Structure formats: structure tokens, C-alpha cells
Amino acid sequence: FLPTYLIFLLLALSLIFAEGGRILVIPQDGSHWLSMRPVVGKLQQNGHEVVVVVPSTSLYMTSKEPQNFTVKVFPIPYTEEHLVAVLRSFVNAHFLERSVFNIITLYQSVLEISSCFLTNCKSLLHNEDMMWYLRESKFDVVFTDPTIMCGPIIAEYLSVPSIYFLRGFPCGMDSEATQCPNPPSYVPRLFLNNSDSMTFAQRLSNTLGLMLEFVYCKPIFAQFEEFAYEIFQKKVTATDLLSRGSIWLMRYDFVFEFPRPVMPNMVFIGGINCDQKEKLSQ
Template sequence: MAPAVVSGLLPFCVYLLLTSGAGEAGKLLVVPLGGSHWLTMRSVVEKLIQRGHEVVVVMPEVRWQLTQSLNCTVKTYVTSYTLKDLNREFMVFAKTQWKIRENNLFYLVMGSSRGIYEMMFSHCRSLFNDKKLVEYIKQNSFDAVFLDPFDMCGLIVAKYFSLPSVVFARGVFCHCLEEATQCPYPLSYVPRSWLAFSDVMSFKERVWNHLIHLEERLICSYFLKNALEIASEVLETHVTPYDLFSHTSIWLLRTDFVLGYPTPVMPNMFYVGGINCQQGKPLSKGVLANFILLL
């Protein structure tokens, strides 16, 4: 069952994202991730702006694809690395991916360059080192934070300023989704995403599924270490992944339920599959006529 606080925030967040009209507009803080993640999130942000919502996007000065051409307020902050550093570490990371075994979390996280992850996580420390930006966010009464959870910075911002948060993601690493939402995810029936098992597993596959789950826990503590250290510094207390992800009010999952394994869905989880796809054109009358004849 979702935390009690979610029940009060859920109607408002859905209202904020789905309603239109300036008279119903809200004030939204957007904390995106650069690169391909932003290309999808940007389409949603643009639609929110068109519907009259007041949007403020917070982004690092060194970034991929994050442009300032949006018709909204954009706030930037200085990072500890340059674009050249970021590109170099990404090339090391990309070359490593060609050498690893497919669908293996251990090789994906431990076998690739740590530099790219450390840079992605470290920019959140730079955000909170910018005292003027922190004060700006504090003084502006935002209704919610719209964020990409991969670098965890948006989650830290939402927790620090005690704001409702709307997560926009294809998926979440390290079993954080099912634990944060308290969504049942029995290992005897639901394979881990890195395995090629079906939802009907043999006894041997179920045992292997449990072992992979244990491996994930060990690896994820290492993978998220830097981000959690930054979160602990900012929030001035020991922070776990559950502390950050469980603060989420709305989960917008950029996929479709038919693409995954059959699992329960909590009330604050919404599938928004197809949002990545190009808008299809209506079929011509000739194509429709031929299709009808085939039937």
C-alpha cells in the first residue's frame, strides 16, 4: 500500500500534469537529465508550457542536448567538469559496452568506466553549492518537481525542499521502483529484468532469479554510493535509496504494461507508453479498403 501522504498529493499532481488552461495552471520545477533522456522529457515540458503552467528548468551548464530554447525560465549552475571531460568519459563508457556480455548488470556497472557515473552524480553537489540558485528555489513556491530519477538529483531536490515529485522514467535501476512503491514483486513469479526468463519459471530458474536479486543488491550499493553520499551531505542525514524514491508522489512509466512481466500496479503508477513514438498518420482510404478486403 502506498504511503498515506501520497493519497493527498496524488489528485493534485495528476491535476497539475493533465489539466489545461491558464486559470488552472501550476508552478513546476523541472530537474532533467541530459542526452536522450531529455529528448523525451522535453516533449512533455513543452506541452505543459502550452497549457499555461509556469515552468522553471534547472540544468547544469555542461550538458548534452539540454538547450535553452524553451519558452520558460531556465536556471543553470556551474559544474566541476567540462564538456570535453564528459565526452571523453562517455566514449570510454561506450567502447566498454561493446566488450561486455549482454543483459548483465555486473558488467554494465562494474565493468564500465566509473568516470561517467561519477560525473552524472556529482553535478547535484554543484547545484546545491550554488547558494543563489538554492535560495531562488526556496523562495519560489513550486507546486511539484518533475524529474528524471537516473542521476537521483531531482529526487534529492524534491526531498530537500519537501516538494511533491513526479518521476518520468522508462524504468528504474536497482529494484528501487518496487520497493519505493511497496509494490509486490515476488521473485518466484517475476524474473529480474536482466534475465531472459518467461513469467513461468522452472525451479532452477527461480533459484537463479533469487541469486541475481542478491547480486543486484551488492552491485547497486556500489553503483549508488556516490549519489547517496551527496544526498547525505545535502540532507545532513544518512540517506538510503528508499528514502529518496519513496518520497515520489507520481510515477509516470514511459513504457506499456504489455512489454513487461505481469505485476501489480500501485495507485500512483501510470503507464505512458507510446510517448516516445512519432505521431502516426491516418491511413488512406485506399489502404483501408484493401485491409477490409483482406478481412
């Protein structure tokens, strides 16, 4: 009886002295931030100290809106008009004017928007005052959308564990970074409209899509790899940086996604952004 009593006493004391952590949030603009923002608010409500670092120019990430967490703003060298124009070009090329004949425009739009995000990342890491603040704050974890790669770079720079919050990652790099099996004969590639039950011809097109993804994504992430080399003074690939992620919070749902292998640290949280409705009346 005595050992059990002591165990319960120790557990009770540990709950009394439990403290929230210090969380650094490196978000991505657009709908990515709209999905992440409610989670960030909940973290603050649960007793964690949350600091969100945002660029001075953005669509939705602003320090003027009411919030219960700390926002730190760093300057960037382009205007809101430029950002809107780049995002409009990206949306038009990917969702409104999709065509095999539009592939050059589509590729250019991706390079333009990734260049904007790279500029943001460079402006942050070259801002001595902001980086001094981040180092001295001694954060426990970096909570980030890794699509723009800046969050993983910051986490590596600060030597802090990272938690990813994302809907998916281009070119299957999430599977590669987590060493998760991703055979093209079974797992549909992005944008090809294949299912998990493919014909032989569809599997061939799926494999071809995998090869084209390398050509499509390599120049985009090469920019961030060059910048990472500048920061760390050693060769670091995008996959290396992504592989540092401790937990991948995937906004997937087993109901809507095709069956595919996942690793234990890839957690499906589909529906987290769904609006909470009242119960139906009798």
C-alpha cells in the same frame, strides 16, 4: 433545482479562476531528456510556468535551442569532452561489449557515470545563488527523472511534492520504494533475458541476480546517500528519497511488459514518445 444551479455556478467560477502551477524540472541528460522534453513543452503550453535546471555541460540539455520554457544553467567543473568519453565508455560496456568477462569494465563505467551525475548534483546544491532562486520561486511540484537521484534530493530539500518520469529503475528500487511486491520467482530481473514463465533453473538464476543487484547498486547509490546526509544532516537512504514520489509516470506498455504487480501511483504511459503519423489513405 436551486442547489443544483448553485453547484454549476460555483464550478463555472472555479474554472474562470483556475491557474497553472509552477513546475521545477530536474532532468537527466541523454535519451532521458529527449523523452522528457516534449512533455515539458506540453506543460508550458497548458498554462504552467516551467523552469528547467540544467548543467553548463551536457549533450542535449542546452539553453541555446529554441524552447517555450525557462532554462536556468549552473556551472559544473568538467568539460564536454570528458562527459562524452564517460558516456561512450558506458555505452560500449553495456551495449556493445556485453560479456561475463567484461563485468569489471562494466562496473567501472557505471561508477564513472554516476560520479559525473553526483558532481552535477553537488554543483547545483552548493550553488548559493541558484538554490536561493529555487527556494524563493515557491514551486508547486518537482518533475524529474529520479535515476540520478538529484531530483528527489532537491524535492526533499525544497519540501515540494515530486512526480517521477522514467523508463525503469536499477535493481528493482522502484518496487522497493513504492512497497510493490516484486518476487524473483515471478518477476524477471533486468538483463537476464528471462520471461514471466520461468523454469526452476531460471528462477534460481533470477534469485541470484537479485542478490547480485545489491552488490552492484549499493556502492553507486551510497555516494548519493552520503551526499544526502551532508545536506540534511541525518541518515537518508536512496529508497527513502524515492519513496517520497507522489506519482510515478512509467514509460511502460502493458503490451510489451511482463505481468507484474504495480501500485496505484505507478501509471503506465507507454507510447507517449511515439511519433504521431497521419492516417492511412483509403
